[in-house]
Amino acid sequence: MKVGILSGGGDAPGINAVVRAIVRKGIQNYRYEIVGIKEGWRGLLENEFLPLDLKASSGILPRGGSILGTSRTNPFKNKDEPEKIMKNAKNAGIGAVVAIGGDDTLSVAYKMGEFGLKCVGVPKTIDNDLAGTDYTFGFNTAVSIATEALDRLHTTAETHQRVMILEVMGRYSGWIALEAGLAGGADVILVPEKPFDIKEVCKYIKRRQKRGRNFSIIVVAEGAKPKGGQEIVYSESVDQFGHIRLGGIGYYLGKKIEKCMEIETRVVVLGHIQRGGSPTAFDRILATQFGIGAIDLVHRKKFGRMVAIKGNRIVSVPLKDVIGKRKTVDMELYNIASVFFG
Numbered sequence: 299m300k301v302g303i304l305s306g307g308g309d310a311p312g313i314n315a316v317v318r319a320i321v322r323k324g325i326q327n328y329r330y331e332i333v334g335i336k337e338g339w340r341g342l343l344e345n346e347f348l349p350l351d352l353k354a355s356s357g358i359l360p361r362g363g364s365i366l367g368t369s370r371t372n373p374f375k376n377k378d379e380p381e382k383i384m385k386n387a388k389n390a391g392i393g394a395v396v397a398i399g400g401d402d403t404l405s406v407a408y409k410m411g412e413f414g415l416k417c418v419g420v421p422k423t424i425d426n427d428l429a430g431t432d433y434t435f436g437f438n439t440a441v442s443i444a445t446e447a448l449d450r451l452h453t454t455a456e457t458h459q460r461v462m463i464l465e466v467m468g469r470y471s472g473w474i475a476l477e478a479g480l481a482g483g484a485d486v487i488l489v490p491e492k493p494f495d496i497k498e499v500c501k502y503i504k505r506r507q508k509r510g511r512n513f514s515i516i517v518v519a520e521g522a523k524p525k526g527g528q529e530i531v532y533s534e535s536v537d538q539f540g541h542i543r544l545g546g547i548g549y550y551l552g553k554k555i556e557k558c559m560e561i562e563t564r565v566v567v568l569g570h571i572q573r574g575g576s577p578t579a580f581d582r583i584l585a586t587q588f589g590i591g592a593i594d595l596v597h598r599k600k601f602g603r604m605v606a607i608k609g610n611r612i613v614s615v616p617l618k619d620v621i622g623k624r625k626t627v628d629m630e631l632y633n634i635a636s637v638f639f640g
């Protein structure tokens with residue numbers, strides 16, 4: 299059988315490790331032919347493929363990005379495109395597709411399943427907001443990078459006696475902010491799941507000052523919003539899945555803090571640095587486990603499912619139970635982090 303692999307949505311460190319695992323086990327153990335589908339669902343619409351043999355997938359384990367490229371192409375935006383995908387997959391001899399992606403890419407995989415395309419999903423996103431799995435790969439790397447940024451901000455914040463705000467990604471969930479904030483000893487962590495009160499944020503900063511700590515570190519998720527307010531958007535233009543671009547909450551917050559108290563404030567937007575570069579060991583291992591799990595699902599003909607990690611076990615869950623949901627931050631973990639606020 300010929301198995302196609304595609305990666306869609308924002309890249310996440312570990313995609314290449316998934317590809318390597320699928321190719322290795324698919325060829326070696328199952329004698330499959332493996333083909334890369336370029337740039338997500340776009341590759342199936344435009345017939346853009348990349349043959350993947352053992353040589354092509356060798357040496358890519360530590361490499362960030364995706365050798366397949368990616369896109370936010372949504373074939374359900376245009377009426378004829380799902381049929382076009384079915385036709386192209388048939389002509390290319392592709393019998394099954396492994397879709398590596400977040401909610402958008404996997405929603406398409408689920409819907410294409412209803413058209414007859416045999417799909418298996420792999421959960422990928424630095425945001426860790428996908429339902430059905432404890433972790434997505436890419437998240438651990440993003441948290442590590444954000445934690446290192448916080449360590450670095452600490453020394454300069456302390457020296458200059460400033461408030462330093464680190465704005466991190468995560469879309470509508472605060473996983474990166476929460477875990478990096480906890481690991482990096484943040485004095486305040488603001489997440490979308492818990493709209494904030496600026497007076498309370500200033501209270502924490504003042505409380506630290508009373509203890510002789512004349513600097514503070516705040517981590518804010520890009521989707522965080524003030525109580526009764528809205529998320530701050532960088533641009534109103536939407537992608538093919540209807541997502542706006544978030545960004546700017548760090549600067550909003552910085553100005554508000556400087557208004558409510560006399561302390562110099564600086565803002566750092568971590569941006570795509572947290573998504574680029576080599577995956578951590580954790581993400582390399584998880585991505586490899588997911589890749590092996592995905593090709594095993596194909597071999598067992600368990601289509602319409604996504605590999606997942608529950609506890610420390612690799613399992614699979616139906617795609618229909620995953621899509622259109624959002625895994626919000628663990629409030630118990632947030633409460634632990636909040637012991638260290640102020």
Ligand code: F6P
Nearest residue numbers: 308423424425467468469544573
């Ligand atoms: O979903 C991953 C993510 O990095 C989000 O955290 C962020 O909001 C978005 O993608 C940014 O996307 P783009 O690649 O379009 O800048």
